[in-house]
Amino acid sequence: MKPAQCKPGAYASLLPGTRRAGIVATVSAVVCASSILAISPASAAVPAFPDNLVVFPDRDFVTIEGYQDRVGQTATVEVTRPNVGVIGSARSEVAAGDVAFEINHPGGVCWGAGTGVNVTPDIRPGDVVSIKFDGEAASAGEAKVQDTYVTAASERSGNTVTVNGYLGNGVSPDQLEQRIIEPALKDTGVGRRDVRALPGPLTPSDNGGYSSGLDISGNTFTATYVFEEQAAAELAASAAGARSMAWELTDVDGNRQGLTISEYGEPGGPGMGGCPNGPLQSGPAAPSNITAANVAGGIKLNWKPAAAIPGTPAITGYRAVAVGKTETLNEKEEIGKRISGAGATGTTITGLKSGEQYDVFVVGVSSVGETFPAAHAVPQTDSTAPTVSASPNGLTSPVPQTVTLAASETGSDIYYTVDGSDPVVSGGGLGDQAIRYEGPLNITTTTTLRFAAFDPSGNVSQISEATFTITNDPVPAAPAAPTAVAGKGTATLSWNAPNPGAEGLSISEYSVQAYTLDGAAFGAARSAGTATTFTYEGLAADTAYQFTVKAKNVNGWGAESNKSASMTAEGDIVAKAGPDQAVARRTTATTVTLDGTGSTTTGATYLWEQIPTGTTDPNKVTLAGATTLKPTFSLQVFKYPMTNSPLTFRLTVTAGGTVKTDEVRVTPVPDRVTVSSAQWKSGDFRISGTGSVIGATVTVRVGGPTGRSLGQVAVTAAAAPATGGEFSLRLRNAAAGTTNPGSIYVESTVGGTAGPILVTNR
Template structure:
């Protein structure tokens, strides 16, 4: 329930030591109706309460909340920028408590901890912050594009705050907030003030009225205070302006996937010893540097450097040779500047034949150079290189794409396709020799001859590869239809027959290859007839992950290999299958739900179902009947707080001899959708009207929140045509209505829907 979730930003005991008050703007990044429910994008793995990922982009700070089912485990947090890649990462250990761990915050971990990506990312809107345990992705938060754009402006007793809303942000779910603890001692009587969409409306506890208006990509929050002194306190909130956004709001109003942008806060490392940000970090150096002594100097070769994602581009390199002789306090230094990130080497000339040198190479970008420089020691090379072709000749029905590779970095490869020698005696190039620069297509019968010169001028022997290309059409690569379905030591695969290659040709057979997790082929490929579109691939090791590829053949040869399937794990001798996840609608009476372990080991096994609970007082605890059978049941109760609508997780444990296997299934309660429409009060008269998506439930009205004072109940009846769904009206008069406005109200339905708090307006 909402009361169980900490208010976003309430990390005061864990935020940096000097914390000033400030301003929040709250924006939902999910466009939805006026219902309290927000539907996340289908591909978004937003954390589910009580887990959460909270991002503070201006401070490049991340809080991981919850994940108490992973206490003691290590988790990897990554910041991924679309079109760029991973721009920051860290490994942390989940601790007990509301906050599992934090990154770039005193008491937490630095960016780069455990990953080697030693840079504090400049977190921006659109970046994705994810958490994973082992190789399994868990959840992610997309940094929301909303922020305050300037200082709050005070004019008399009116305070305004302006900010930015990116495309896709729903203005109907936006809240602007100013936090200042000193406001508790004023007529505001709380530590913050808030503005919600719509015209000026009085605050529930008094002291001010507020409104929020969105125009294009700008929002304006306006506060009118009852007195100038309170307005001044709010205007002087020391921390400055903030904007908060969340990606998803669940049925209990928990806000998931939070972004808290803090206007004016500096980025970069948040504590001593953490790595610099991208604009303070030098570029990477090239790798695999060789320095060969050649006539007149040193020939350097290297593998080009790649800029760390999120950092400025590498614009080139600087290479220097430093003489080892010290004259007084000086050494000779001779070098080159090389433009372009893709450069692979240079030659330093003008060196003394009587001097020994050390070589240093650095990457260059707009923020400086690599520190420390990469070091290489010049060597005299008298060993000839070797060069190979892939594929190395053979007969093929289609053109071959051939790659030539030398074993020494920086080698120059020359080739001919007419059968002549590419290199003659004395290292002279043949008249038809061409310099190899990229893989080549060989589409006709060809004798390919090739040789290489290494950086020191040593030349390889001449190699030859003979290609015969028949140019007979082969099938297109087949494609699997759906994921493999695993059994005990088996996987059932289905595919779609490809184009056979040309009119008059047919598919004569298929070849399916299994691969283990490290990419190694698992035994020989298995074959199927040309008319087949599925196969049961047997002989797999139990409890082992595999991927599969497929090729089709016709009379001319085989198609290219298909892409690999997703990894699946074959079942072992003992199997636990807890059945598919279920969605069960809450009803006006308890609903019987059946779990199904069919598919688990049947012979010589025992079964035990248990509910996975958050603790001994989990409000969603149910009683299982037949917990030692394959099909136990339980009653999904009629909703009543403090119950939640969170998924119920059940674990099946199958034991056969000394082998134990487990599997889990989730049962998700599907609730009605309720709203609060009219909420009005005057002395002796309180009226609350609203809607429900389902007829027949009962709504309970409370003051403040789910545990607040009970005000009354009302039945949901059918809405008058042409409207659909249900409506309710709760009217309290005289003493029942009270002598004061009850303030914000909250409703909950016996069918699970909740709404509020909603301010009650004075008539």
Template sequence: MKSAFHEKGQPKSRVQHYGRTAVVATVSAVLGTTSLLAVPAANAAVPTFPDNVVVFPDRDFVTIEGYQDYVGQTATVEVRRPGVGIVGSAKSVVAAGDVAFEINHPGGVCWGAGTGLNVTPDILPGDNVSITFAGTEAGTTTVQDAFVTSDSTLEGNTLTVRGHVGSGVNTSQMEQRIVEPALKDTPVGRRDVRAAPGELAQEDGYQSRLQFGLDGPDTFTATYIFADRATAEIAGDAGGERAMSWQVEDADANRQGLTIAEFGELGGPGMGGCPNGPLQSGPAGPTSIIAAKVSGDVKVNWTPAQAVPGTPAITGYRVTAVAKTVSGSEQVESGVRISNPKASSTIIRGLKADEEYDVYVTSVSSVGETFPASHAIPAEDTDAPTVTATPNGGTFPTAQKVTLTASEAASDIYYTLDGTDPVSGGVNAPHALLYTDPIDVARTSTVTFAAIDPSGNVSENGNVTFTITDDPVPAAPVFTAAPKAGQGTAEVSWAAPDAGAPGLTIDGYSVQAYTADGVAFGAPRTVAGTVTTLVYDGLNGDTAYQFTVRATNINGTGPESAKSEPVTVQGALVANAGPDQTVARGTSATAVTLDGTGSTATGATYLWEQVLTGPTDPDKVTLDAGTTLKPTFSLPVYRTPMTNKPLTFKLTVTAGGSTRTDEVKVTPVPDRVTIGLAQWKTGDLRIGGTSNVVGGTITVRVGGPTGRILGTAPVTAAVAPETGGVYSLRLRNAAAGTTNPGSVWIESTVGGTAGPTTVANR
């Protein structure tokens, strides 16, 4: 099928206007059955049709298209830079329509919305822009390394655009484009001109092609030869030349993982109120600031700041005490500058004991200081802190890491390993160690510790003794799958962990069940060391359980694994509605069979019901033999207001006065349809496009997805060597109307929908 980007009509998706010129954002691509070409560097899932993540790196702008299965849900978009991390993020609610939402563009949300990462990322080639819902990824676009490097040059009727293309870009999946609405009134007859790889192509009013390597490695050259000088000048004056590159193109020529680089556009905030870019923002400030008065000094503690990824490194801090007494218009200010970015405390000395002060701490980087500064008010404190140790001593077969925690934030904890006091006379002893990270205890030792809070109060000494037998035990196993429920049983499986040391073997495993309240259920069950699965029996039916497993070697039992996913064990009465199904819609009604054969078979009755949204649910179907284990229904041909949302069916099993229920989802799979041609002139309206299924019927509507029907057209087989189907609707005279209908939507009897698409004037 021919790409809509090479039709004279409008592209498959809407046209967005951004100032004097316009940017064309394509509709997404779907992963078809033909071979796909993708950027080698992309290792995340590229969005699939009709969804897309479109990135405009020069303007740090992202458009989220499609995702209509998530309307009303909150999506998280993150910009990840390899080797750096997340450099930008935002949350937004998916809206109905082709554009789900936009980031950093009028009408959309700012970067940082809902995430607190208040910086507009400087999006660069190689960045990964992902969309997730409730932590589950729904698509990632890798920003392509292709962009225009200079304004176009005009010689005679020939216009040349030059640019850069990185080695990781698939050059067969590139296009250079100049967008200028004034071109519609020239022999071009449309709002843009385009250059694609290959031989010189003839278009209305011009010829064009895109070549690579003419100006050296990693370069591209787009050449346009116009039929007349006036048209060439209009294109040359357009500005904003762009390079378009995409990761995947399917059999329908939809373009996925699209990057649109626009020459001359500025990055940073795309609308008022959005945060600055990484080089315009002051550094992140320190947190958890505590200021304590100690005689004539103020001791200040804080948690060191973390630079926002992509921003200049934090080089240090400025700490200032400002007297509250005002003399005329002046206040006394004292402070220190610290050049250590990991510093977490300082003392401002020489202050008046009878004066009150405000304390301010700012981070410092090459772009300035935190604004506003983080603020603290010094306070008197006479309460001594306490310190706890985790683990709190004991006998262990291997080395331990000991965590010390003070009850008061910003307290300094000191410790020794020889039994001596870590604090003497209110200060740390010379041989004491300052606690900064968990302590490694590799041999039998006693850890003695005490804390000094910011006001100088000292805790009592604490000590914990560790006996390290140095007998390695196995590591904690990891479950390989969710437990499988049976009747009063659950089957659990895990992977064999490290046995503890070379030459050791695992002798066996013990599996412990836990109820939903976290209480152990009975004694652990054991299996031999070569066995990594267990059917845990004797469980209570209709009850949820989680499991842990430990491995044992000759030295003893290793640590407990993390808990498995929860599983609800079947009781004496079982309702099993079978696995969820996906069913392709057909050109006629499609028969579907539900399967409850995993349910109780003896002395039971069955009732299947469709779970509806209400009495007028447009997706209601009629169940045949709904009181048997395997009822059927017909999935009808698609017709508005029907949807392609999953159909939910509930099975109720009754026996001996008890009932159990289970649900199953049947998800219709529609055809993929496009609008490749949408043109109007007085007395003549043409709508055409494609479907991947032959034999359906396309309905064309105006005024919205449920609006007035303009007409219908059958989907017939495409002419070889093209695959799939095509349709065409042409209305003449009065049927075409006396005005352009504006936008059109289509639906297929096989379930596919598309639109809105703007109807172009001819």
């Protein structure tokens, strides 16, 4: 896993670092380490720190944080409502910086950007916001909108301010926080733009200026603030948008992920000019694939029914009008029809003036209005016959087939027969046995289909024919490729049972076939009975093979599976270096044991060697017992230029003049370090951050990862309720320097690194 290219998060102050109500969390988290985030399995879809999804449901606004290893890639964000579907989406490119991108917020993109779902979703609790990158099937993160909000404006009594709110049954009280935002509070004893209340009794803020607490009872909460100054209380009580904030989870390092920020009194809908309306202000979609044909007596229209955007009112029907092109006294003739039902596929407008030419307009209709602008079609006079095809176009099959008929012109009517007669007779009339095609046909017995199509102008296609021979003797499906584990002249294979062919059938036996890597079949196929494991014997030693499996039922053998991965059968002399290992770095040297158990033991000698990455390898170790089956080495504490790249070791087994080798990789797993704040003024330089391993030593450097060390500091346990560890280094006078160093790097003795981190002026 490549190191993350980490940046501070815009909402990093919402992450760990809060010691008690009122303490401002200063984590602007930068994490640059090749490590894996451990989170609750039940919430595996929530992004892993430093990536995060922040949802503001009252403003229908979403912030995408992090994803700095994806800079330049395009992502799609979707809002999905259970049992409804996607109610909003947008695409944007990930930018470098604190925020990857935002949706429905000045400086960001509108809902519907790049997706065509042109509605600003009314985001509600229970909705799921997800992000997916182009070319990837899996989601890169999901956040469920938490069911919590402030229920009334803030109330003040003297220096005390209270805020009441609601939390749903699915919201964890431990992940709840209430905040009041008012920039003018910076000029009071509070000293910051916001005040915060965490679950628990009134507790003084570490910064001073107020005490706060959050009382939770059932599905309600009350945040109480007691200010030292009445002016601060007045500012807090009059501030707009009091917030209820809830996270889905806290990871093992104390980072809070999947954030919902509800803001009392904030309006929803478009967050900036040019963005689409919300669902109750958006007219319905128009039908698509509209065709208009001049026919005897009028204009025949066909279309594909419109689909309402999930979350918007249902489409109830359509309105189609023909507007004459001749204008007299500023007037044009208009005539049309209203069509009920969202599934309608067309109409014919009649009563038109002979010799007049018309434009046609079609709109969808819902409870909030009609499509704007209307979809436009120009009637055509068509004399070209359509064509019609079947898919599949006839075949012999052991099982029933689903057959789809399609005409070349939209709006065509297709007719077919199954008795060999013509669906269309001389003069363009329908045959006695003609059936109108309404959807895919299920062919269960041997059948000859004959079919033809009429286009909207009445032109008729030639009659086509397709014969389907259904033998009704299905064989099993091909299994998935088996897995193969090498033994001495053997391979132990396993696979999953495939579909036996049809309901009521069962698999009676399997056949396993070995192939050499040149594709030649090796020996005879071996029957494996009804078991889904089999040991294939008689393989040539030290030879690579691949294997297939096929299944049999009463009707015969099914198709072979794909070939397994290549496997080399063992010979008399075997070298097994053991499974790859991931070893967590610690604050002291860690002993790692390699395991050659399974290698040849009789008359054998062993030699373990580390395979260097170059002429100088910063991760070079010394093996103890390199001529035994289980040597050891010491994984030292981290110090640049060491890396967390895998260490590769080769085991050489020699016996009776035969030499065999095998390799194993040991990957160091580092801690996770962040820099929360790096602030400088002449004579005073302060650096603080977090670390996932208490007791680690962090070195702060200037001028690059190998630059001058400014100092070292230990990671100590963070004060509750925060988890994990924290560090703080302060340099005074000459040590702080007379100029801002620009950027710094940090490295931990447990392998975590971060940087460059921009140093700000105080």
